[in-house]
Amino acid sequence: MSNPQQLRYSKEHEWLSGAEDGVSTVGITEHAANALGDVVFVQLPEVGDTVTAGETCGELESTKSVSDLYSPVSGEVTEVNEDVVNDPSLVNSAPFEGGWLFRVRTAEEPADLLSADEYTAFSAG
Numbered sequence: 001m002s003n004p005q006q007l008r009y010s011k012e013h014e015w016l017s018g019a020e021d022g023v024s025t026v027g028i029t030e031h032a033a034n035a036l037g038d039v040v041f042v043q044l045p046e047v048g049d050t051v052t053a054g055e056t057c058g059e060l061e062s063t064k065s066v067s068d069l070y071s072p073v074s075g076e077v078t079e080v081n082e083d084v085v086n087d088p089s090l091v092n093s094a095p096f097e098g099g100w101l102f103r104v105r106t107a108e109e110p111a112d113l114l115s116a117d118e119y120t121a122f123s124a125g
Contacts, residue, residue, distance in 0.1 A: 003029065004096055009119035012054075012070040015096065016113060019106060023078055026071065027100040028060065028091060031123045037064040039091040044069070044080045044102050051077060053110050058101070060091065072113060075106035 007015045013032035017025040033039065041061035051057040051071035058069035080102045084090050090099040114122060 003031075003116040003120055005116045007096070007116065008072070008113035009116065009122075010054075010070065010072040010113060011122060012072070013123070014070055014072045016072045023103050023105050024073060024075075025100045025103050026073075027095055028069070029119070029123070030095045032067075033092045033095045033099070036060060036062040036067060036092075038062055039088040042069075042084055042088050042091065042101065044085065045071075045077045047077055047080060049077045051075060051104060060088075069101065071104070073104060073106045073110060075104040077102050078105050079103040 007017055009015050009029060013029045015027050015029055039060055039062045043059040045051055045057045051074060053071055053074045055071060056068040057071045060067050060069055081100050084099055084101060093099065
C-alpha cells in the first residue's frame with residue numbers, strides 16, 4: 001500500500017490535499033478503506049456546513065461496521081463528492097482519486113497532521 005507523498009494524514013486515517021485557493025480535499029486512506037471492508041453507504045457533511053478538526057462530520061457504513069468520519073481540518077465545506085454518495089464502492093476502489101469525500105475551505109492546516117512516511121509507520125504499528 002502506497003500513501004501519496006503530497007498528502008497529509010490524520011491519526012483517524014483521513015487524508016488532506018494541499019490547499020488550492022484555500023480549498024483542500026478530504027478522503028480516507030487505503031488502510032482505512034481496507035479495514036472497513038466494502039463501503040455501502042456514506043453520510044457526508046453538507047455544502048456550507050462548518051467542520052472542526054478532529055471532530056466527527058459524517059459516517060461510513062460497510063458490510064462490517066459503521067465508522068465515524070473525522071475532519072482533519074476546520075473550515076467550511078465547499079463541495080461533496082456526489083459520485084461517492086451514489087457509488088460508495090469508490091471509497092474502496094480509488095480512495096486517493098475518485099473516492100475523495102469532500103472539499104473544505106480552511107484558514108490553516110493543523111500542525112498535527114502526518115507526512116506520508118509518518119502515516120505509513122503509524123498505520124503499520
